[in-house]
Amino acid sequence: LLVQAKVHYHKWDISYKFKSPDCYKKLAVTINGQTPGPTINAQQGDTIVVRVKNSLLTENVAIHWHGIRQIGTPWFDGTEGVTQCPIVAGDTFVYRFVVDRAGTYLYHAHYGMQRSAGLYGLIRVAVPDGVVEPFAYDYDRSIILNDWWHNSAYEQATGLASIPFVWVGEPQSLLINGRGKFNCSLAGPTAVCNATNPECSPYVLTVVPGKTYRLRIASITSLSALNFEIEGHNMTVVEADGHYVKPFVIKNLNIYSGETYSVLFTADRDPSRNYWLAVNVISRKPETPTGTAVLNYYPNHPRKSPPTSPPVGPLWNDTAYRFNQSYAIRSHPDHVHPPPLTSDRMIILLNTQNRVDGYTRWSLNNVSFNMPHTPYLIALKENLRHVFDQRPAPETYDYRNYDIYSVPKNHNATTGTSIYRLDFNSTVDVILQNANMIDPNKSETHPWHLHGHDFWVLGYGPGKFDPEVQPKEYNLVDPIMKNTVSLHSYGWTAIRFRADNPGAWAFHCHIESHFFMGMGIVFEEGVDRVGELPTSIMGCGDSKSLRRP
Numbered sequence: 001l002l003v004q005a006k007v008h009y010h011k012w013d014i015s016y017k018f019k020s021p022d023c024y025k026k027l028a029v030t031i032n033g034q035t036p037g038p039t040i041n042a043q044q045g046d047t048i049v050v051r052v053k054n055s056l057l058t059e060n061v062a063i064h065w066h067g068i069r070q071i072g073t074p075w076f077d078g079t080e081g082v083t084q085c086p087i088v089a090g091d092t093f094v095y096r097f098v099v100d101r102a103g104t105y106l107y108h109a110h111y112g113m114q115r116s117a118g119l120y121g122l123i124r125v126a127v128p129d130g131v132v133e134p135f136a137y138d139y140d141r142s143i144i145l146n147d148w149w150h151n152s153a154y155e156q157a158t159g160l161a162s163i164p165f166v167w168v169g170e171p172q173s174l175l176i177n178g179r180g181k182f183n184c185s186l187a188g189p190t191a192v193c194n195a196t197n198p199e200c201s202p203y204v205l206t207v208v209p210g211k212t213y214r215l216r217i218a219s220i221t222s223l224s225a226l227n228f229e230i231e232g233h234n235m236t237v238v239e240a241d242g243h244y245v246k247p248f249v250i251k252n253l254n255i256y257s258g259e260t261y262s263v264l265f266t267a268d269r270d271p272s273r274n275y276w277l278a279v280n281v282i283s284r285k286p287e288t289p290t291g292t293a294v295l296n297y298y299p300n301h302p303r304k305s306p307p308t309s310p311p312v313g314p315l316w317n318d319t320a321y322r323f324n325q326s327y328a329i330r331s332h333p334d335h336v337h338p339p340p341l342t343s344d345r346m347i348i349l350l351n352t353q354n355r356v357d358g359y360t361r362w363s364l365n366n367v368s369f370n371m372p373h374t375p376y377l378i379a380l381k382e383n384l385r386h387v388f389d390q391r392p393a394p395e396t397y398d399y400r401n402y403d404i405y406s407v408p409k410n411h412n413a414t415t416g417t418s419i420y421r422l423d424f425n426s427t428v429d430v431i432l433q434n435a436n437m438i439d440p441n442k443s444e445t446h447p448w449h450l451h452g453h454d455f456w457v458l459g460y461g462p463g464k465f466d467p468e469v470q471p472k473e474y475n476l477v478d479p480i481m482k483n484t485v486s487l488h489s490y491g492w493t494a495i496r497f498r499a500d501n502p503g504a505w506a507f508h509c510h511i512e513s514h515f516f517m518g519m520g521i522v523f524e525e526g527v528d529r530v531g532e533l534p535t536s537i538m539g540c541g542d543s544k545s546l547r548r549p
């Protein structure tokens with residue numbers, strides 16, 4: 001039987017609109033007038049075509065399809081500066097790619113700090129007809145989590161790139177499916193804040209007593225690590241970043257920016273009342289109120305407030321709690337993709353906060369990433385060698401002598417444009433090593449996202465990674481595959497992947513401001529195998545002359 005893969009056509013108009021997702025009116029980047037944008041629904045093997053019209057008037061845009069590997073279409077990854085030139089104001093750009101694996105994914109802006117302005121949404125890919133998932137449920141629902149600021153992404157970016165440095169600070173609100181609640185009495189005299197605006201009425205998830213729900217939960221926060229809890233209901237985790245998980249039961253879920261999970265829960269509590277869905281900030285000292293939505297037991301009134309106060313989540317600084325949930329995630333026994341038992345290369349990346357010429361930056365092995373504005377993919381394929389530093393980026397750091405628990409002895413670093421060139425089809429290990437920041441007694445959590453691949457998560461641990469010791473404890477039996485993984489405070493995380501997808505791929509901290517401040521690198525593999533680049537990705541920097549109509 002030949003099953004015809006479908007092609008889904010979407011027409012998106014990107015524009016600024018006044019929005020009040022948390023009751024406070026501000027400018028947001030919207031898709032067809034909405035933030036979050038429309039959900040893309042498809043089936044494994046389908047093709048997605050998105051015709052993006054940039055109607056921002058004075059601002060460029062690019063859209064990344066987060067978790068979609070872009071096999072054979074590295075030019076449609078949507079990463080400005082790496083895989084394409086920005087889509088300039090007034091232009092239309094067509095993305096076309098295959099969603100080759102069922103699961104829950106995201107899309108979002110990948111240009112400057114634009115994502116923080118509201119351009120984001122979900123991609124839900126169903127299994128092929130006749131394929132049965134390793135768990136059962138009655139209904140399938142989505143939850144997209146975000147953090148929200150009242151100043152603009154421009155103001156934030158300018159502060160981060162200024163001397164003196166102006167940090168973005170904690171978000172004003174946490175949003176569940178694009179809705180939050182700011183306390184309007186705290187809004188300044190010139191602000192427009194209306195607590196009864198229907199745009200900021202809480203999201204309501206209505207459930208039928210006795211039924212089991214699959215919740216696809218995604219976090220697209222700009223800064224915050226979150227903890228998600230359904231008051232009074234345990235959850236069973238079954239999927240992470242598009243891979244089936246050995247089911248495990250939790251009271252609440254730690255979710256880092258760029259991660260997606262599916263959890264199951266059954267509406268089996270006292271049906272005479274409603275309950276809270278709650279998100280709380282973890283791993284940074286919370287200054288943002290709990291984000292809430294309503295779990296509405298049918299037939300109670302959806303606006304009937306739960307009689308309790310919302311869950312407050314775990315202690316924000318309980319690092320052991322977060323490590324333990326990370327350790328608990330294993331591949332589903334019937335869906336293990338065993339990793340190669342050895343690797344060809346080990347890259348160790350020390351993550352530090354630094355100063356470069358007085359600016360506050362983040363670095364890997366003392367190099368802070370500076371994106372050239374001729375995209376790497378074009379520079380590599382067309383052999384434009386002057387576009388970026390051709391010397392290899394640093395492979396490791398002085399791990400024998402570096403004290404990860406102290407403020408750096410010398411916090412000065414340099415900026416760089418060099419990349420990591422990988423042998424095609426080789427197996428690569430990357431060790432992320434966390435450390436103390438410039439201020440004493442401070443090491444934050446960083447969610448790292450790899451484009452173009454899934455990786456095996458071989459291990460996490462507190463303290464310093466020693467290449468002679470920790471690899472002996474890797475999980476080579478049933479490690480989960482992911483595209484985003486957390487690096488915990490003062491800890492290390494080890495991942496392994498096959499460099500089998502020709503292209504140029506970003507690997508970076510998913511905290512919007514941290515990537516902006518240089519916390520990322522680029523991998524290249526098999527670029528000689530990349531087919532002819534579409535000229536639609538060209539036109540900026542040194543690719544100007546390459547763009548043909």
Ligand SMILES: O=C1O[C@H]([C@@H](O)CO)C(O)=C1O
Nearest residue numbers: 167353360437439444514517
């Ligand atoms: O990059 C950052 O800067 C601040 C702080 O270190 C200085 O204000 C913070 O928490 C970051 O993650």
